Structures are given as structure tokens and as C-alpha cells.
Amino acid sequence: MSHDHSLNPKTMPEDPSKATMEGKHKFLGLWFFLGGETVLFACFFGTYLALRNSTAGGPTSQDLFGLDLVFLMTVLLLTSSLTSVYAIYHMKNNDFKKMMLWLGITALLGIGFLACEIYEFAHYIHDYGFTFRSSAFGSAFYTLVGFHGGHVIFGLSWLITLMVRNAKRGLNLYNAPKFNTFALYWHFIDVVWVFIFTVVYLMGMVS
Amino acid sequence: MTENTSTNKINSYQKEKNREEMRKQIITFALMIFFTMIAFFAVAMGISSMFVIPLILILAIVQVGFQFYYFMHMKDKGHEFPALLIFGGIWVTFLVGVTFVTIIWW
Amino acid sequence: MSNAATQKRAFSAVLWDYLTTVDHKKVGILYLMGGGFFFLLGGLEALIIRIQLIKPENDFITAGLYNEMITMHGTTMIFLAATPLLFGLMNYIMPLQIGARDVAFPFLNALGFWLFFSGGILLNCSWFLGGAPDAGWTAYAPLSIQSPGHGTDFYVMGLQLSGAGTLMSGINFLVTIVAMRAPGMTYMRMPLFTWTTFVTSVLTLFAFPALTVGLFLLMFDRMFGSAFFDVALGGNSVIWQHLFWIFGHPEVYILILPVFGVFSEVLPTFSKKRLFGYSAMVFATFLIAFLGFMVWAHHMFTVGLGPVANSIFAVATMAIAVPTGIKIFNWLFTMWGGSIVINSAMLWALAFIPSFTIGGMTGVMLGSNVADYQYHDSYFVVAHFHYVIVGGVVFGLFAACHYWWPKMFGRILHEGMGKLAFWTFFIGFHLTFFIQHFLGLMGMPRRYWVFLENQGLDTGNLISTIGAFFMTIGTIVFLINIVYTAVKGEKAPADPWDARTLEWTIPSPPPFYNFKQMPLVRGLDPLWIEKTEGNGKMTPAEPLDEIHMPNGSILPLIMTAGFFIASFGFIYQTDHKAWLIALYAGMAIAIGCMVIRSLKDDLGFHISKEELEREAD
Ligand code: HEM
Numbered sequence: 001m002s003h004d005h006s007l008n009p010k011t012m013p014e015d016p017s018k019a020t021m022e023g024k025h026k027f028l029g030l031w032f033f034l035g036g037e038t039v040l041f042a043c044f045f046g047t048y049l050a051l052r053n054s055t056a057g058g059p060t061s062q063d064l065f066g067l068d069l070v071f072l073m074t075v076l077l078l079t080s081s082l083t084s085v086y087a088i089y090h091m092k093n094n095d096f097k098k099m100m101l102w103l104g105i106t107a108l109l110g111i112g113f114l115a116c117e118i119y120e121f122a123h124y125i126h127d128y129g130f131t132f133r134s135s136a137f138g139s140a141f142y143t144l145v146g147f148h149g150g151h152v153i154f155g156l157s158w159l160i161t162l163m164v165r166n167a168k169r170g171l172n173l174y175n176a177p178k179f180n181t182f183a184l185y186w187h188f189i190d191v192v193w194v195f196i197f198t199v200v201y202l203m204g205m206v207s
Numbered sequence: 208m209t210e211n212t213s214t215n216k217i218n219s220y221q222k223e224k225n226r227e228e229m230r231k232q233i234i235t236f237a238l239m240i241f242f243t244m245i246a247f248f249a250v251a252m253g254i255s256s257m258f259v260i261p262l263i264l265i266l267a268i269v270q271v272g273f274q275f276y277y278f279m280h281m282k283d284k285g286h287e288f289p290a291l292l293i294f295g296g297i298w299v300t301f302l303v304g305v306t307f308v309t310i311i312w313w
Numbered sequence: 314m315s316n317a318a319t320q321k322r323a324f325s326a327v328l329w330d331y332l333t334t335v336d337h338k339k340v341g342i343l344y345l346m347g348g349g350f351f352f353l354l355g356g357l358e359a360l361i362i363r364i365q366l367i368k369p370e371n372d373f374i375t376a377g378l379y380n381e382m383i384t385m386h387g388t389t390m391i392f393l394a395a396t397p398l399l400f401g402l403m404n405y406i407m408p409l410q411i412g413a414r415d416v417a418f419p420f421l422n423a424l425g426f427w428l429f430f431s432g433g434i435l436l437n438c439s440w441f442l443g444g445a446p447d448a449g450w451t452a453y454a455p456l457s458i459q460s461p462g463h464g465t466d467f468y469v470m471g472l473q474l475s476g477a478g479t480l481m482s483g484i485n486f487l488v489t490i491v492a493m494r495a496p497g498m499t500y501m502r503m504p505l506f507t508w509t510t511f512v513t514s515v516l517t518l519f520a521f522p523a524l525t526v527g528l529f530l531l532m533f534d535r536m537f538g539s540a541f542f543d544v545a546l547g548g549n550s551v552i553w554q555h556l557f558w559i560f561g562h563p564e565v566y567i568l569i570l571p572v573f574g575v576f577s578e579v580l581p582t583f584s585k586k587r588l589f590g591y592s593a594m595v596f597a598t599f600l601i602a603f604l605g606f607m608v609w610a611h612h613m614f615t616v617g618l619g620p621v622a623n624s625i626f627a628v629a630t631m632a633i634a635v636p637t638g639i640k641i642f643n644w645l646f647t648m649w650g651g652s653i654v655i656n657s658a659m660l661w662a663l664a665f666i667p668s669f670t671i672g673g674m675t676g677v678m679l680g681s682n683v684a685d686y687q688y689h690d691s692y693f694v695v696a697h698f699h700y701v702i703v704g705g706v707v708f709g710l711f712a713a714c715h716y717w718w719p720k721m722f723g724r725i726l727h728e729g730m731g732k733l734a735f736w737t738f739f740i741g742f743h744l745t746f747f748i749q750h751f752l753g754l755m756g757m758p759r760r761y762w763v764f765l766e767n768q769g770l771d772t773g774n775l776i777s778t779i780g781a782f783f784m785t786i787g788t789i790v791f792l793i794n795i796v797y798t799a800v801k802g803e804k805a806p807a808d809p810w811d812a813r814t815l816e817w818t819i820p821s822p823p824p825f826y827n828f829k830q831m832p833l834v835r836g837l838d839p840l841w842i843e844k845t846e847g848n849g850k851m852t853p854a855e856p857l858d859e860i861h862m863p864n865g866s867i868l869p870l871i872m873t874a875g876f877f878i879a880s881f882g883f884i885y886q887t888d889h890k891a892w893l894i895a896l897y898a899g900m901a902i903a904i905g906c907m908v909i910r911s912l913k914d915d916l917g918f919h920i921s922k923e924e925l926e927r928e929a930d
Pocket residue numbers: 451565566568569611612630631633634637672673674675676677678679680681685688689690694697698701702705706
């Protein structure tokens with residue numbers, strides 16, 4: 001019944017992340033949590049939509065946003081979603097090294113995304129004087145995008161902790177579910193971003 | 208000994224299945240990037256907003272559908288309850304969205 | 314060693330046990346104790362409000378303090394009393410009803426409790442630190458933005474903490490019900506209390522994030538200078554109302570659905586009949602939850618959303634009466650022709666039906682948007698929601714206490730005192746709130762510090778206050794009953810009520826692993842089936858084998874302490890930046906605990922087969 005022996009081809013279940021009770025619970029729990037997160041972001045999006053024209057004489061979305069940086073950020077995050085799929089693919093094939101490699105790439109892409117975001121915010125603040133307090137639009141923009149960024153930071157910390165903790169242990173039935181739940185969470189961050197670039201940036205450029 | 212080989216066989220079958228799955232994921236990814244590019248191009252070209260906003264929203268929804276069903280495996284068995292709760296969340300999102308664009312400033 | 318010393322040791326051991334527990338039964342009891350404590354506190358605040366209103370132009374308390382009282386009464390009762398008491402019951406009973414040994418995430422369960430409790434304590438700290446929140450339990454902006462001092466800041470942080478705890482428990486219950494049912498326990502064999510726990514958890518999952526967001530916006534506006542509700546910078550205070558009620562209306566169903574479940578257990582048991590219309594009951598529960606999400610703007614009819622929006626929300630609101638009516642009739646039909654036993658639990662259940670129905674009827678009246686322009690913010694609304702919340706939720710909690718007390722504590726509550734408490738409380742309840750309908754119709758506004766003489770409001774208010782004292786007496790009798798039962802109460806067998814569901818197949822109170830062997834469930838009301846077929850007990854679904862149990866942990870408590878400290882940092886950093894130290898230190902403690910939690914493997918332990926065999930049935 002102990003969980004600590006590593007997997008070999010013989011003990012390898014079809015999906016190691018769901019082979020134990022704990023694994024199944026984590027899997028369901030994370031999904032249900034994402035249902036709640038959907039509503040959380042829905043409310044931030046709703047607030048943003050209501051306030052996006054409340055610029056109080058300050059910069060508007062057309063003044064601020066630029067397509068190239070947002071496109072770069074989108075590609076970074078979408079790609080990181082794919083690389084985490086690769087990681088889980090190698091997990092199912094019980095190839096620990098490759099899994100870690102792809103997770104590492106995922107982390108780098110995430111960091112790249114975050115760097116772009118920090119650059120973007122700094123740019124708005126310094127070049128436009130557009131801050132969290134400038135207008136209701138400013139508050140809503142930074143809160144929505146910032147909460148997403150916060151999720152990226154949390155996801156990265158989670159990923160790095162997992163990788164460091166399990167670097168020497170290899171894959172087993174105890175940690176496989178943890179990697180899998182992380183990957184789900186990471187995809188969800190991507191889902192939210194798809195709506196952010198569409199609703200905040202693209203729609204902000206249009207209207 | 209026989210037992211061992213048979214597990215190996217299952218394993219290689221599994222491997223093949225996983226590889227097949229991975230191929231689908233890459234196609235998914237290509238489509239997602241493609242949709243993203245369409246959305247950005249449509250906005251960059253400055254097409255009328257009456258047309259472009261619905262277009263980019265639909266592209267986003269389709270793209271997110273791919274993300275959920277392929278990357279997150281919602282199409283697979285055992286995802287009935289996750290799907291139920293995600294759709295519940297989407298329903299609330301819809302209500303919130305409609306409210307906040309229609310009756311906040313009445 | 315002296316006797317006192319061993320007793321002291323035993324006490325600290327028990328204390329440590331509870332501080333580190335992850336057992337769903339102990340967490341449930343902690344919830345009941347915490348919720349019970351806040352219930353008494355909220356009751357005290359209510360009594361003070363009623364004393365202030367006993368006569369015209371009274372000056373028992375000042376106007377400012379009065380505002381704090383009504384705010385804290387509402388906030389405490391909804392968030393810190395009713396919700397946690399129900400979550401305590403669900404925690405204790407639901408896993409037993411589905412034949413599980415614990416909830417899916419025992420660690421998170423404990424964390425959820427501590428977060429709730431620290432949130433409640435934080436909120437009440439405000440009394441001693443310059444004044445409690447005073448913008449109403451609904452904290453409408455811009456009032457809540459303008460409210461001076463730190464009261465509203467405590468509201469924000471306290472509710473944020475306890476809300477996070479509640480959300481965790483919701484997810485926990487969902488996973489437990491989906492993944493941990495005993496063999497044979499299909500969905501359509503689950504007891505109704507389990508079903509309502511499930512649906513309540515879904516509502517929690519979707520409703521609480523809206524509150525979280527609303528509280529964040531309020532927090533940012535108050536503490537960090539953002540402009541969500543600041544009209545001068547383009548903000549809009551109606552956003553708060555929407556977010557609050559998108560959470561708030563589902564919240565009232567989070568409160569009422571579990572007690573619907575309780576009555577669906579109590580009525581069949583004491584009518585010796587199976588629940589009438591089981592599948593209709595399940596369906597109605599879902600329908601209520603679904604509709605309950607589409608009606609929130611009925612709290613905002615007078616905001617001026619426009620006739621179209623108002624009409625849509627009015628129709629949706631009235632539609633909820635349909636599934637609710639289905640339930641009422643099913644309970645009546647359950648009793649029809651049954652051999653009814655009248656005891657305390659049953660009395661509360663019987664009293665619930667007419668009382669709640671009155672509340673539902675006034676609800677439909679309020680749901681008519683045109684009429685609501687008259688009722689809104691009057692005592693009529695106060696009467697309505699007390700009929701549903703006290704006549705529904707509180708009666709349900711009392712019924713549940715009488716019904717499950719033997720299971721939880723191994724002793725049966727005293728019947729005589731139970732009945733006395735019931736009658737005083739029941740009479741007091743109707744005295745207090747029935748007359749308020751008329752006070753409201755005569756124009757008495759809600760949340761006013763004083764009313765004037767000779768406007769026809771004097772007698773009504775006096776009667777209402779007298780009723781409040783009756784309810785107080787009822788509550789005190791119930792407390793005495795608890796103490797008496799703990800000392801002298803009759804010991805309870807496993808199945809004192811000749812009941813129907815799985816929780817009655819195990820000893821009272823249950824061993825910490827609940828079920829020695831998983832039971833095999835052969836239908837709805839599994840224990841009843843075995844009884845009618847002459848077995849009298851469950852057939853095990855598995856051979857006796859070792860049981861895997863989770864380890865206790867002190868981390869949830871420490872993590873919560875971190876958040877608690879950080880909250881003070883958030884609140885006071887607006888006065889002095891040195892408080893940022895508290896903010897960072899608290900966060901560091903909390904995050905440190907999370908890191909420890911994820912670095913340290915927690916594999917749990919096993920109870921060996923021999924140990925289980927040694928234990929008698
Ligand atoms: C048939 C079912 C119900 C209907 C149609 C209904 C309708 C309403 C309406 C329209 C209001 C707003 C009145 C106003 O402010 O002008 C209201 C207020 C309220 N209702 Fe209900 N209700 C129902 C059931 C419930 C239940 C089951 C609960 C709780 C367990 C509840 C708790 C409340 C509370 C707390 C308020 C007052 C909120 C506040 O302003 O502080 N209601 N109800």
C-alpha cells in the first residue's frame with residue numbers, strides 16, 4: 001500500500017495521475033475549483049466591461065494598447081500550454097526526464113510572459129501616467145489583468161516547487177497527480193488569457 | 208516471463224495510443240495559433256467593429272473549447288462532473304456578462 | 314500524581330487533538346461550536362436592537378451604535394452562524410450517509426474551518442478597535458466607501474477569510490460525494506440531506522467567488538485608492554449591488570437547501586414512511602438552485618434597472634415558488650397516513666411547514682416588482698426574510714440538533730426541555746415577526762434608529778420586542794438542555810429513532826474510522842431495507858482489512874494565523890506604513906505553511922486488521 005516506490009513499465013498504470021484515490025480526488029477537486037474560478041473571472045470581466053469607458057479624461061484603451069506586445073504574450077502563453085501537454089504526455093509514457101524538461105520549458109515561457117506583462121504595466125505607468133488610481137477604467141484594467149498575472153505567478157511558484165521537490169525522486173503514484181493538477185491549472189490560466197486578449201485588448205483597440 | 212512480455216505489449220500499445228493523442232494535440236495547437244492570428248489580423252486591418260467584435264469573440268470561444276476538450280481532456284471519459292461544473296460556471300459567466308454590459312448604466 | 318494534574322493533562326491533550334484534527338466529525342463539531350458561539354452573539358445583538366425599538370424615541374443605544382448593531386447582527390447571523398452551523402452538520406453527517414470514512418480533502422477541511430473561525434474573530438475584533446462596521450450587512454457602496462474608521466475594513470477582511478473557508482468546504486463536499494460513495498450507493502439512492510449538501514456545495518462554488526470579487530473591489534477602493542465605486546473617476550456603485558446579490562441570493566438558498574434536506578430526513582423517520590416523491594424532491598432541489606441564480610436583481614427593483622430587467626427578474630423570482638411548493642406538498646404527503654411520532658425534532662419540522670410557507674408567500678409578494686416599490690426597505694421585508702431564515706433555517710437547525718445529537722454525542726437530548734424550548738421559541742418567533750408585516754405595511758422603514766410616537770407603531774414594536782425575549786428564553790432552555798444532556802443525558806444506542814439511513818448503522822458516536830467495513834447499499838433507505846428483510850444490519854461489501862487514515866496537522870491553524878495577522882496589516886497600513894510589516898510577516902507565515910505542506914509527504918497511517926478485530930462492534 002505504500003506510495004513511495006517508483007514506477008516501472010510493469011507497475012505503470014494507464015494514467016498514473018488517476019491511479020490512486022488521492023489522485024482522483026485531486027483531479028476532481030481541481031476541476032471543480034476551476035468552475036469557481038470561472039465565476040471569479042466572470043465578475044472581474046463584468047466589472048471591466050462596465051467600466052472600460054470610464055476613463056475620467058485619462059488615457060483610453062485606444063491610446064494605450066499595442067498589438068505586437070500582446071501578440072507576443074499570447075504566443076508565449078499558448079505555447080506554454082502546449083509544452084505542458086508535452087510534459088503530461090511524457091508522464092503517461094513514464095519518461096521522467098523528458099517530463100521535467102518540458103516542464104522547465106513551460107516555466108521559462110511563463111516567466112517570459114510575466115516579464116512582458118511587467119514591462120507593459122511599467123510602460124503605461126511611466127509613459128502615460130496611467131495607474132490603478134487614474135480612473136475607474138484604470139482600476140478595472142489593472143485588477144483584471146493583474147489577477148490573471150497573479151495566477152501566473154502562483155502557477156509558476158507551484159511548478160517550481162514541484163520540480164525542485166521531485167527532481168531526485170522520479171515519477172511515482174504520489175506525485176503524478178500533483179503534476180497533472182498543475183497542468184490543468186496552467187491550461188486554465190491560458191483560457192482566461194484568451195478572453196483577456198480578446199475582450200480587453202482586441203476589443204479595446206476596436207471600439 | 209510470458210506475463211512480462213504481455214505487459215510490455217500493452218505498454219507499447221499504450222505508447223502508440225499516447226502518440227496518436229499527442230498528434231491531435233499538436234493539430235489543436237496549430238489551430239489555436241491560427242485563430243489567434245486571424246483575430247489579431249482582423250483587428251489590425253481595421254474592419255468595422257460591428258463585424259470584428261462578434262468574429263473575435265467566436266474565435267475566442269472556439270479556441271477555449273479546444274483548450275478544454277483537447278488540452279484539458281474534457282472529451283475523455285470520467286469528465287462528466289468536471290464538464291457539468293465548468294458549464295455551470297459558463298452559465299453564470301453568461302448571466303454576469305449580459306448584466307454588466309446592459310444594466311449597469313441603464 | 315494528583316487527580317487535577319491528570320485531568321489537566323487530559324484537557325490539553327483533547328485541546329491539541331482538536332487543534333490538529335482533520336477528522337470530519339471533529340471538524341464538524343468545531344463548526345457547530347464556532348457557529349453556535351456566533352449564533353449567541355448575533356442573538357445578543359438582535360436583543361439589543363429590539364430593546365432599542367421597544368418604545369418610541371428610545372435612547373437605549375446611540376444611533377451610531379445602532380447602525381453597528383444591525384450590521385453586525387446581519388453579518389454574524391448569515392456568515393458566521395447559519396452558514397457554519399449548516400456546514401458543521403454537513404461535515405459530520407454527509408460522509409456517514411454515503412458510507413465514507415472521511416471527506417476527500419481532510420486537510421483542507423480543517424483549513425476551511427479555521428479560516429471561517431478566524432474571519433469571525435477578526436470581524437468581531439472591530440468592536441474593541443474603534444467600532445464595528447456600520448454600513449449594513451449588505452455594505453452598499455458608496456455608504457461603505459464613505460464609512461469612517463476601520464469598521465468596514467474589518468468587514469471586508471473578515472468576510473474574505475471566512476468566505477475562502479466556505480468555498481473550500483464546498484469543493485470538498487462535492488468531491489466527497491462524487492468519489493467516495495460506498496458500493497451500491499448510486500446517486501438516486503443518496504439520502505436527501507446528502508443531495509442538498511451536494512446542490513448547496515454547487516451553489517457555494519458559484520456564488521462565493523462573486524462575493525470574493527466584490528470584497529476585493531471594496532478593499533481596493535478603501536485601502537488602495539482605486540476608483541471602482543468612485544463616481545468622480547467614472548466608477549459605478551451599482552456594480553457592488555450586483556456582485557453582492559449575485560452572491561447574496563444564492564446564499565439564501567445555500568442556507569435553506571440543507572435544512573430542506575434535514576426535514577426530508579426527519580419527517581420520513583418519524584412518520585415511519587419513505588419520503589414521498591423522492592425523485593421529485595431531488596429534481597426540485599436542482600430547479601431551485603438553477604432558478605436561484607437568475608433572480609438576484611429582485612433585491613434591486615428600486616435601483617432603477619428599467620421595466621424590462623425588472624420584469625424578467627420578477628418572473629424568474631416567482632417561478633421559484635413552484636419547486637418550493639412541490640417540496641411542501643411532498644412533505645405533507647410523506648406524513649399522510651404515516652404513524653407519526655411527535656417529539657422535539659418532529660415539532661420543529663411540523664412548525665417549519667406553515668412558518669416557512671408564510672415566508673415564501675411574502676416572498677412572492679415582494680417578487681412582484683411593482684408592489685415591491687412599496688415594500689422595499691420596510692419592515693415587511695424584515696418580516697419576510699425572518700420567516701424564511703428563522704422559520705426555515707433556524708427551525709431546521711434545531712430539528713437537526715435533536716435528530717442527530719445522539720449520533721454526534723452519544724446522548725439523547727432531554728425531551729421535556731426540548732419541547733419547552735420549542736414552544737417558547739415558536740411562540741416568540743411569531744410574536745416577534747408576524748406583527749412586523751403590518752408595521753412594514755404601515756410604513757415603518759427598516760434600519761431606522763428610532764420611530765415616532767402616535768403613528769400606530771408603538772404597540773406593534775412592543776409586541777415584537779416581547780417576542781424576542783421569548784425566543785431568548787427558548788434558546789437558554791436549549792443551552793441548559795445541552796449541559797444537562799452532557800452530564801445526565803440518556804445514552805444513545807446506534808439507532809435510537811428506528812431510522813432509515815446509513816449513519817444509524819454505526820455506533821453513536823461513531824469510531825474515528827466510521828465504518829469498519831464498507832456497507833453494501835441495496836437501495837434507497839438502506840438500513841430500512843435491511844430491517845424490513847429481517848437482517849437488521851448492513852451486509853459488508855468488503856472483507857475486514859486495514860484502513861488508511863489521514864494524519865492530523867497543526868498547519869491549518871498556523872496558516873490561518875498567518876492570514877489573520879496579514880489582515881491586520883492590510884487594515885492598518887492605511888494609517889501607518891509600518892503595518893506593512895504585519896502584512897508581509899503574516900503572508901510569509903501562511904505561504905511558509907503552504908510550502909511545508911507541499912514539501913512534506915503526508916501519506917497518512919493505517920489501522921491494522923488486528924486492531925479492528927479487537928474492537929467490539
Ligand atoms: C419563494 C421564495 C422567495 C421569494 C420569492 C423571495 C423574494 C424576495 C424578495 C423579492 C426580496 C427583496 C425585498 C426587498 O428588499 O424589497 C427578498 C429579500 C430577502 N430574502 Fe427572500 N425570497 C424567497 C425566499 C427566501 C429564502 C428561502 C430566504 C433565506 C433562507 C430568503 C432571504 C431573504 C433575505 C435575507 C432578504 C433580505 C435581504 C436584505 O435586503 O437584507 N428569501 N426576498
